Amino acid sequence: MAEPDRKETRVTTMTQTAVGPRPAIRPRIAARAGLFTFIGANVAAVTALFFAAGPSDNVLISIGRLAGLYGALAMAFQLLLVARLPWLDRRLGMDRLTVWHRWTGFSLLWTLLTHFVFIVFGYAQVEDNGVVDEFVTMVTKLEGILRAVVALALILLVGAVSARFARRRLAYETWHFLHLYTYAAVVLAFSHQIALGGSFASSPGAQAYWWAVWVVALGSVFAGRVVLPLARNLRHQLKVVAVVPESHDVVSVYMTGKHLDRMPARAGQFFLWRFLTRDRWWQANPFSLSAAPDGRTLRLTAKAAGDGSASLRSLKVGTRVFAEGPYGAFTTMHQRKPDALLIAGGVGITPIRALLEEISGHVVVLYRVRTALDAVLLPELRGLAQARGAVVHVLSGPSDLAGPYGPVLGAHSLRRMVPDIEDRDVFVCGPPGMTSATLRSLRELRVPNQQVHAERFSLAA
Ligand SMILES: Cc1cc2nc3c(=O)[nH]c(=O)nc-3n(C[C@H](O)[C@H](O)[C@H](O)COP(=O)(O)OP(=O)(O)OC[C@H]3O[C@@H](n4cnc5c(N)ncnc54)[C@H](O)[C@@H]3O)c2cc1C
Numbered sequence: 001m002a003e004p005d006r007k008e009t010r011v012t013t014m015t016q017t018a019v020g021p022r023p024a025i026r027p028r029i030a031a032r033a034g035l036f037t038f039i040g041a042n043v044a045a046v047t048a049l050f051f052a053a054g055p056s057d058n059v060l061i062s063i064g065r066l067a068g069l070y071g072a073l074a075m076a077f078q079l080l081l082v083a084r085l086p087w088l089d090r091r092l093g094m095d096r097l098t099v100w101h102r103w104t105g106f107s108l109l110w111t112l113l114t115h116f117v118f119i120v121f122g123y124a125q126v127e128d129n130g131v132v133d134e135f136v137t138m139v140t141k142l143e144g145i146l147r148a149v150v151a152l153a154l155i156l157l158v159g160a161v162s163a164r165f166a167r168r169r170l171a172y173e174t175w176h177f178l179h180l181y182t183y184a185a186v187v188l189a190f191s192h193q194i195a196l197g198g199s200f201a202s203s204p205g206a207q208a209y210w211w212a213v214w215v216v217a218l219g220s221v222f223a224g225r226v227v228l229p230l231a232r233n234l235r236h237q238l239k240v241v242a243v244v245p246e247s248h249d250v251v252s253v254y255m256t257g258k259h260l261d262r263m264p265a266r267a268g269q270f271f272l273w274r275f276l277t278r279d280r281w282w283q284a285n286p287f288s289l290s291a292a293p294d295g296r297t298l299r300l301t302a303k304a305a306g307d308g309s310a311s312l313r314s315l316k317v318g319t320r321v322f323a324e325g326p327y328g329a330f331t332t333m334h335q336r337k338p339d340a341l342l343i344a345g346g347v348g349i350t351p352i353r354a355l356l357e358e359i360s361g362h363v364v365v366l367y368r369v370r371t372a373l374d375a376v377l378l379p380e381l382r383g384l385a386q387a388r389g390a391v392v393h394v395l396s397g398p399s400d401l402a403g404p405y406g407p408v409l410g411a412h413s414l415r416r417m418v419p420d421i422e423d424r425d426v427f428v429c430g431p432p433g434m435t436s437a438t439l440r441s442l443r444e445l446r447v448p449n450q451q452v453h454a455e456r457f458s459l460a461a
Contacts, residue, residue, distance in 0.1 A: 003422060008061055009313050010155065021323060024333070025091075025452060026336075027334065028092060028329070028334060030091065031087070031088055035092075039077060042073055044072065046070065046073050047066075049202070049203075049206045049209060050066055052206070053202035053203070055316070056122070057058050058122045058125060060121050060122030060125060061117045061118070061123065062122075063114070063122075063361065064115050064117070064118030064121075065119070067111050067114040067115040067118060068119070068193075068413075069191075070111050071108060071111040071112040071211065072189060074104055074107060074108040074111055075108055075186055075217075075219035076214060077104055077217070077371045078101060078104050078182070079186065079218060080220050081100070082096075083220035083223070083460035084225055084324075084327065085224045085258075086224075086225070086228070086264070089327050090328075090333060091329060093329030093330065094328060095328075095458070097220035097405075105158070108155065109159045113152075116423075117178070119176050120135050127359040143195045144194075145196075147188040147195070149190035150188055151186075151189040153181045154182070154184060154188075154363060155182070157178065157247070161179070162175070162342055173283065179313050184295045193210065193221065199308055213459070223235070225324075229322075229324040230366070232263070233322050233323065234325075235259060235262075236257040237257050238255045238257040238322075238323055239255060239319060239321060240254070241255060241256045241259065243315050246376040246377060247373060249310075250376045251301070251302060251304075251312050252299055252300070252301040252302075252348060253312055254297050254298075254299050255297060255321055256296065257298075260297070261295030263298075263326070265289060265361075266292075266293070266331045266332070267289065267291075267293070267354035267355045267357055268323060268328065268330040268354060268357065269288065269289060269327060269328040269330070269331060269351075270287060270288040270328050271287065271289070271300075271324060271326055272323070272325060272327070273300065274357040275312070275319050275320075276321065277315070279311075280308065281319075283453055284301075284322075286327075288350040288455070289350070290349075290354055290427075291353065292358045293454060296402075298323075301347070301350045301353075301376065301381070302347070309387050328351075328455065330355075330386020330427065330453055330455040331353065331355075332359050332451045334425075334450075334453055335425045336425055337390065337424055337446075338362075339360075339363070339420070339423065340355075340361060340365075341364045341365075341366070342355055342359070342365045342426075342427045343361060343365075343409070343428045343429075343430070344366070344368065345369075345425065345431055345434040346368070346436075348372070348429035348457065349367060349375075349429075350429075351427075351455055352367075353380070353381055353384075355427055356384050356388075356390060357384060359427075362389065362390070363385075363390040364393070365393070365422075366392065366393050366409070366414075366417065366418075367392065367394045367395065368409060368459025369394065369396050370397070370399070372398065374396075375394055378394065393417060395408050395409075399434075407437070407441075409437060410440055411441040411444040411445050413440075414441055415433060415445060421445055421449075422447050424447075424451065426451060426452050426453070427455045428442075429456075431457070432456055432457075432459075435456050439452065
C-alpha cells in the first residue's frame, strides 16, 4: 500500500508561517567546528609540550611517551563527550555524542596499548633486558606503573563489554555499571602521569596545562551529570499526576512540578526518567516528551519494551520523579526550511506529536503503524493537524508493506505523498530498521543532509 489510507487521512487548508530568523552559522556546524578546533588546539599543545620537554634518544620510548600523552588527552575528551553539557547536547544530540564517545573509546584503547608496548620494548632495549623481565621490573620497582597497568586493564574490560557482540548480550544496567569503571581508570591514569613526571613535570606551564585539562574534563562531568540534574530536580520537584493507558501496551504518564515554565525543554527532546518507587528507583529510562512543554505539565508516552517500561502502567499518582535532561537535538532549533515533513513509526510518534505543536510552516505527518490499533495519540494528532492546517497520513500494514510505487516509505511513495519533499525539513523517528530505510529513501530523493533529522530511540548503537 503506497497510497495513504484515505479513511485515516485529513487534508486541510495549508498555512504558511515563516520560521524565525535563523543564525548565520548552523548550530550543529558551530558546535562541531568548536569541538574540533578545541581538540586540534589541544593536540597541538600536547605535541608542543612533548617536544619542549625533549624526546628520549630511544625512538620506541619517544613514540610510547607521545602515545601516552595523546591517550591522556583522548581520555579527557571522552569525559567531555559524555558530560551532557546542555550547550553541546542541544546542538549535536546525545546519540551523536555517544557515537563519537564510542569511537574515541576504541582509539583510546589502541593509543594506550601503543603506549604500553612501545614503552616496555623501548626500556627493554635501553636496559638490554628481556621484555618480560623489563615489564616485571617496571611494575615492581617504579612508582605509578602498577596503577597504569590496572587502568589499562579496566579500559580493556570496558572496551570488551562495549564491543557490539558483548553489548547486545548485556542488560543495559550491567553494561552501564561496568562502564563506570572508566572513572577509576581515569583517576589511576592521572596519578600515573603525576608520579612519572615526564612531559607533565617538565615545566610549570606543562603542569598547569595538564591540571587544566583534567579539571575541565572531570568538572564538566560533575557539572553536567551531578550538579545540573540535582539542581533541576530540587527546583522542579516533579511528581506523577496521571497515568493514562493509550493502548494495551502503551501508556502516557503526566507529571507536574514547580516552576515548569522555567524548565528549558523543547518539543522533540527527551529525559532520562527515574520513578522513585521502592522497586524501580535504581532504573532510569529515556523517553521523549510526547507533548510540547506548556509550563505546567510534562508528558511521556511509553510502549512496554521490557520490565521497566511495562511497570509504568502501575505507577501511582503522587510518585516522585527524578528526571535528567532535557536532552537531544531533535528540535526545531535545526530547522532550515519553512515547511516540514514529520515521519513516525510506531511509538516513534511521541517526539513527532510534540514537534507538530511547535514546528512552524506547513507540516505533513506520515504515521507508519502495523495496524490501526497501534496508532496511539491519533485523535490528538488529528486535532492538532486540524487546528494548524497540517496533513496527517496514517500508513498501516505489515513491515514489508508495498504498493504501486514500491515500499510505503520508499523514495517513489514519499515523492507521491509529498511532492515538494526536498523543500522541507524532514524529522524521522521510529524503530532503527524503519528509520534507516527512510533515511536511505531521503538520500535517494536528494533531500539535503542538513534538512534531515532523525531520532533512533537508541543511544548505545
Ligand atoms: C532518546 C530516546 C528516546 C526514547 N523515547 C521513547 C518514547 O518516547 N517512548 C517509548 O516507548 N520508548 C522510547 N525510547 C525507548 C525506551 O527508552 C526503551 O524502550 C526503554 O528504555 C526500555 O526499557 P525497559 O526497562 O522497559 O526494557 P529493557 O529490557 O530493560 O531495555 C531494553 C533496551 O532499552 C534500552 N535502554 C534501557 N534503558 C536505557 C537507558 N537508560 N538509556 C539508553 N537505552 C536504554 C537498551 O537498549 C535496552 O537494551 C526512547 C529511547 C531513546 C534512546
